Amino acid sequence: MKVRTKYLTACVGLVAAGAVFLACSKAENRSRTEPNPKPTTRDKATTAVTKTPWASANKELTIVNAYDAFGEPGAGMVKDFGFSAVIRYGGKTILFDSGTRADIFEGNLKALGITAKDIDIAIASHAHHDHIAGFDYLLRENPKVQLLLPKDFFGLGSPLTFSIKGKEANIAKTLAAKQRYFGGKRDLAKNKLESTGRFWKANVRYIESPTQILPGLTILPTTSKLMGTFVRYPPFGKKPKLIGLPELSASFSTSKGEVLVVGCSHSSVEEIVKAASKAGKGNIRLLTGGFHLLPYDRTYLEALAKRLKKEYAVKTVAPCHCTGHLAFSILKQQFGDKYYLFGLGSKIEL
Secondary structure, eight states, rough: OOOHHHHHHHHHHHHHHHHHHHHHHHHHHHHHSSSSSOHHHHHHHHHHHSSSSSSSOOOOOOEEEEEOOOOOOOOOOOSSSSOEEEEEEEEEEEOOOOSSSSHHHHHHHHHHHOOOOOOOOEEOOOHHHHHHHTTHHHHHHOSSSSEEEEEEHHOOOEEEEEOOOOOOOGGGGGGGGOOOOOGGGGGGGGGGEEEOSSTTEEEEEEEEEEEEETTEEEEEEEEEEEEEEEEOSSSSSSSSSEEEEEEEEEEEEEETEEEEEEESTTTTTHHHHHHHHHHTTTOEEEEEOOOOOOTTOHEEEHHHHHIIIIISSOOOOEEGGOHHHHHHHHHHHHGGGGGGGOTTTEEEOO
């Protein structure tokens, strides 16, 4: 009887020890996989960003810089050269450009507390990859989002109609049907290419004229005379032809004027302002985005800054991305307290 009691006591002890071991193991595993209940300063900052609504409900428009190479971003955001802005307007969340790297773009959105599925409309200013790479992440998570693109066959795959008749077009009649384009059954002077485009299966709409997308939101197309695709095939061998780079900008109407968002201003920021005015969007309350002024010297920039303020009556500016340090300085001098620092993570509410 004593032996049996000792045996039972030993068994109970082993079971208890096993329970303690399992409990310790589970606690250790939780400590490896679960967040620290007392977050570090970095964790606290991240939590604050993700729990705070990024756009105030009582504002007409909120714009936040989600991709750029300067500024004082919050925890979790990574600086890189490129551009993206997220705008809350008219009850919709609008993405304007998406930066250079999809992984950095994804992380920056998450750090701001914005998910890809929050986006209602996406706009690509132009085909350069420091503005469109993040759309791959967006479309993976939100494949039905409307994507507005400039009409650009060479960069984005928009439809293109052109002649494939070639020289001595009548020679085609001497060829067998199997040797002729489309068996000789199409008008080769108006051949239409309809590519699947850069973003296959996406809900794409190409914009080629000023277009109202939402009440108050107008997309403004322009074409660069400074950059694009050069053609030297005959008859342009001696004088190359420039097919200018198509761009889109976005103008948002507010009670105190337009908020004009530009991507890289390859058409020149001045020409985009003129295009806005021509479309009835000339009362510019805020001009923001990349002004692409890196190539220009002080003389040009000082004159441009004065024209923007005095001739075009731009009230405030928030330059970023490719505007450049010298232009930042000159625009700040010209606009004074009407100049906004708009780096990565910065937010403007109107």
